Amino acid sequence: MVCIKVMIEEEETEKWLKYYSSFHQILLVGEGDFSFTLCLAQFFGSASNIVATTLDSYESLTKKYKRAKRNLELLEKLGAFVIHGVDATKMKLHTDIKMRKFDRIVFNFPHAGFHGREQNLQLIKKHRMLVGGFFNNASGMLRPNGEIHVNHKTSAPFCQWNLEELASRNSLLLLESVPFKIEDYPGYNNKRGDGWRCDEPFPLGECSTFKFIFSTRCKKMSTNHSHSTSVKNRTTFEQNNQVKLFSGHVGSxxxxxxxxxxxxxxxxxxxxxxxxxxxxxxxxxxxxxxxxxxxxxxxxxxxxxxxxxxxxxxxxxxxxxxxxxxxxxxxxxxxxxxxx
Ligand SMILES: C[S@@+](CC[C@H](N)C(=O)[O-])C[C@H]1O[C@@H](n2cnc3c(N)ncnc32)[C@H](O)[C@@H]1O
Structure with missing residues (x-):
């Protein structure tokens, strides 16, 4: 019996959907109607490697999103571990996850709610506190070589949240940011998540997947610069890791x-x-x-x-x-x- 189980496990092949593998331990934070979780789970054919969380309670979630109940039922069948009432800014203390480490921690389109115009500086501050708090918690929950991914709009005023600087305050370094395309994730429905239109999608426009890694050296960086491109950051990453391969001038x-x-x-x-x-x-x-x-x-x-x-x-x-x-x-x- 044990032998058969071992053989079946050995035969399992790894499946990749974009940056996510069926062999990764994945934590999803601030989910909407759980359609992103379901997209990964259905692609992998199992959700046993996924922990999916929402800030909302089960009751509130099923009231807010018409497909949430059905998505949760499907996820349960696929073996997902779903937790409600998880605050991304306090999650490292949550009883069910505080002992766990992950290869990918993903927060799709974090947003602190619709409290006026997005250009409003107070609102930007609120959003930044949410993302900063998330980084502060997630940075200690990574496995070696783990990554934190945030999908986020890149146009103004969203670029003013300055994710990279928030990350660097929490020992996280931007590995790269790559354009996010919703069609890469079949079945995923991005949700506003707040207000009377919470179940509606918001226009994505220009947006990217920001990938961060843990680095003990990047605290210094946060005091040196606030804005930079991913290319520049990749260089910073290399410098932090003594990978100064291509600096200087050839021949000089x-x-x-x-x-x-x-x-x-x-x-x-x-x-x-x-x-x-x-x-x-x-x-x-x-x-x-x-x-x-x-x-x-x-x-x-x-x-x-x-x-x-x-x-x-x-x-x-x-x-x-x-x-x-x-x-x-x-x-x-x-x-x-x-x-x-
Ligand atoms: C724009 S919605 C995006 C929802 C979902 N991730 C998606 O992509 O469809 C923003 C989400 O952030 C969540 N959120 C806001 N504050 C949070 C917090 N402190 N902890 C966890 N999630 C939070 C909201 O509940 C909401 O689901």
């Missing part, structure tokens, strides 16, 4: 100094080999290695869907190891041929 002294200092241990062997073979330090080899690593890094960023840059270094280490093994094998083969 600055480049060589940095390269030797930080990546020397990875590549010095190849350069020494070239020097020993050709009797001179070959500039073009250094230049071409740099270019190849840069190309590899760009490719890694494109296909790795948010994996930290430190994974790229691991990958380089592995390549180096294999490459050294291959050279050893070649040397032995040459030796053998010479002796024959």
């Amino acid at each position: 002294t600055v480049y060589h100094d940095k390269f030797r200092e930080e990546f020397g241990w990875l590549f010095s062997w190849y350069f020494t080999h070239v020097e020993e073979t050709f009797g001179l330090h070959e500039e073009r080899v250094v230049y071409n290695v740099h270019k190849a690593v840069k190309r590899g890094y760009d490719r890694f960023v494109t296909i790795s869907s948010g994996r930290p840059s430190s994974d790229f270094i691991e990958f380089l280490r592995e390549l180096r190891h294999l490459s050294l093994k291959r050279i050893k094998w070649l040397e032995q083969s040459l030796d053998g041929m010479r002796r024959r």
Whole structure:
């Protein structure tokens, strides 16, 4: 019996919907009618890896959203753990989740309610307090390599919430922000969530998925700058993690100094080999290695869907190891041929 169970479990294949895997432990916060949770659960074929929460009680939720009851019934069948009355700004103390850690913590379109015009500074402050409180709680609830995702509008006045700065105050660093497309999540109905039109969708317009990771070094960053682009932040992330791969100018002294200092241990062997073979330090080899690593890094960023840059270094280490093994094998083969 145990054997059969183990075999079935082993045969389970991982399923990915955008940035979410059926193997992730996922916490959804501030859900509306639970249609986003249901979308993931139906795609995975199970919701056993999902904890979905709302601020609303069950009674209030089923009154607010006409499809909530049906969605909750389906989620229950798929094995979701649903909790009502969870305040995102206090959730780290919630009895049912305080001991758990997650690979993804997602808050879709956080909003503190419709209390006037969105441009109103007091209202923006309210929204910021909600998101800041969420970050403060979620930052301690991540598993290693975990990510916090916030879907949010990027046009004014929503960009004035300045998610990145709120995150950095809570040791979270923006990994990247990518355009959010609702059609990627079949069945998801975004809800206003407040007021007499709470069950209606709000116009999404320009919006993005903001992905944050935990970083002990980014508190300093929050005092240095408030606005920046994700490209700039990716650089900050790399700096925080000593991944200063491509700084400096190719061919200049600055480049060589940095390269030797930080990546020397990875590549010095190849350069020494070239020097020993050709009797001179070959500039073009250094230049071409740099270019190849840069190309590899760009490719890694494109296909790795948010994996930290430190994974790229691991990958380089592995390549180096294999490459050294291959050279050893070649040397032995040459030796053998010479002796024959
Ligand atoms: C614009 S609605 C979005 C609802 C849902 N996430 C969606 O995408 O359809 C904003 C949501 O934030 C929730 N919210 C507001 N304050 C909250 C808090 N302190 N803790 C948890 N959720 C909160 C509301 O209950 C509401 O569901």
